[in-house]
Amino acid sequence: MFERPSGGDAAIMVSVDFGDNDYEESLNELRQLSISAGLSIRGTIEGKRATPDAKLFIGSGKADELAQMMQASESNIAVFNHDLSPSQQRNLERLLKARVVDRTGLILDIFSQRAQSHEGKLQVELAQLEHLSTRLVRGWTHLERQKGGIGVRGGPGETQLELDRRMLRVRVKQLREKLIKLKAQRGMQRRARKRSNVMTVSLVGYTNAGKSTVFNRLTKADIYVADQLFATLDTTTHKIYIADAGSVVLSDTVGFIKHLPHALVEAFGATLEEAAQADLLLHIVDTASTNRDEQIAQVNKVLLEIGAANVPQILVHNQIDRVGLPPSVSRDEYGRITTIHASASTGEGMDLLRQAMAEHSQYLHKLSTEESAYA
Structure with a gap:
């Protein structure tokens, strides 16, 4: 889930045509998703590739073009019409000095805005944490600091990254248990309807x-x-x-x-x-x-x-x-x-x-x- 910047949600859309038949439809859908998320689209970067670039997904040339467009339009979010690997997302954020959101992250953000019921909020949080868990891989320097000393959670020598992972696993387990109970309640309600x-x-x-x-x-x-x-x-x-x-x-x-x-x-x-x-x-x-x-x-x-x-x-x-x-x-x-x-x-x-x-x-x-x- 991305943080909304103060002063306006300015964004640039990024979409790469890998030869898909539904490319135009997918790009139009990304625009609708972005608007649904509350973003103001300032421009679009498009390109054609046979395969994604391993480091920056769109390649260094397109990445530089994206950086220039974001600076010129004063945009601080780049929305990709694709799923990015954790390393691609980090590399792009370092280059752009801005927030990078992939398609899954965008949909998760919309879901977090729209969930109203207790169960819906639990389901969205679980999906967000599952998505975040793939991003906790040497992602940020503050996650590498050692946590040690008496009375510190996790014991001596445990890194902040390990603590974050452990806390995430605990929360995911709690959410799954709560949703299992809610699922059982739904099952009882359905059986009651069947009997009637x-x-x-x-x-x-x-x-x-x-x-x-x-x-x-x-x-x-x-x-x-x-x-x-x-x-x-x-x-x-x-x-x-x-x-x-x-x-x-x-x-x-x-x-x-x-x-x-x-x-x-x-x-x-x-x-x-x-x-x-x-x-x-x-x-x-x-x-x-x-x-x-x-x-x-x-x-x-x-x-x-x-x-x-x-x-x-x-x-x-x-x-x-x-x-x-x-x-x-x-x-x-x-x-x-x-x-x-x-x-x-x-x-x-x-x-x-x-x-x-x-x-x-x-x-x-x-x-x-x-x-x-x-x-």
Whole structure:
């Protein structure tokens, strides 16, 4: 996590094209992430390379160009569209005499700003410490000083670096234990819902696809909505009533993104488990996005990683009002709804979402009845 400088959050973005097909999309996403983090972008350094430079990632020539741009624009943060090794980050900070933030660090900073619940804050802190642990490798001179003498923590001859590592390990262990307890509590709540035959539905999707707007429209809740990445972070759960389905528990989960740091996927395992344990996933898609197919693939990739790939899923193409499409549904060969076109902001097609949930509830009830008959 980076420290915000006084007098303005001026930053230069740095992005290198290694021949990736999604380079422009990734750069645009970095800009949105930077804005979401509260940064003011003063310029962009771009380049092409076959492989990263081992010492400075972007090479000495581009590093000098970056230093000049930062000085001219009075910027004190360099935001990289890539993950940097600890040594690359340190070398760049020494050369630039400024803070260097990689993509993972930027996302972690946004998460630390947005976490509201106790569990969310614990999860973010764990992810930050896991990320920091890779940076405690002869990083700063103050970490090399010896700590010795009677009554000093760690005993004689232990370096500050070793103390920092030990304290970090202790805190990580504490956080993991607390999150395990919270995960167990969630499991008990889910089992109670299963026993009461209440259908659970989770909203999933790429960040900024409109999940929270859909959630508010269905539940008449008032959770925070904004046109920015990761506007909401904590999972929110509400019970709603749907005709022909009865009570339904609806959960709004954290949005996904390309190259979502593995530390975050691991840290938010308890929260993302809501999606893995759901009876139905409403996969919210931004219809107006030119990259919606890639975003759908990225969400499905994360769902596979968290064990939710086999949960029944309905694609909800949201924001049809922005592209002039009418509300509609598509069905598979068995007559089940697979795709819905709707707009949460205008309310068009939201009745189709309720209809889809009602039909899936009836399908689950039929399965349960058949299983009981054969038992």
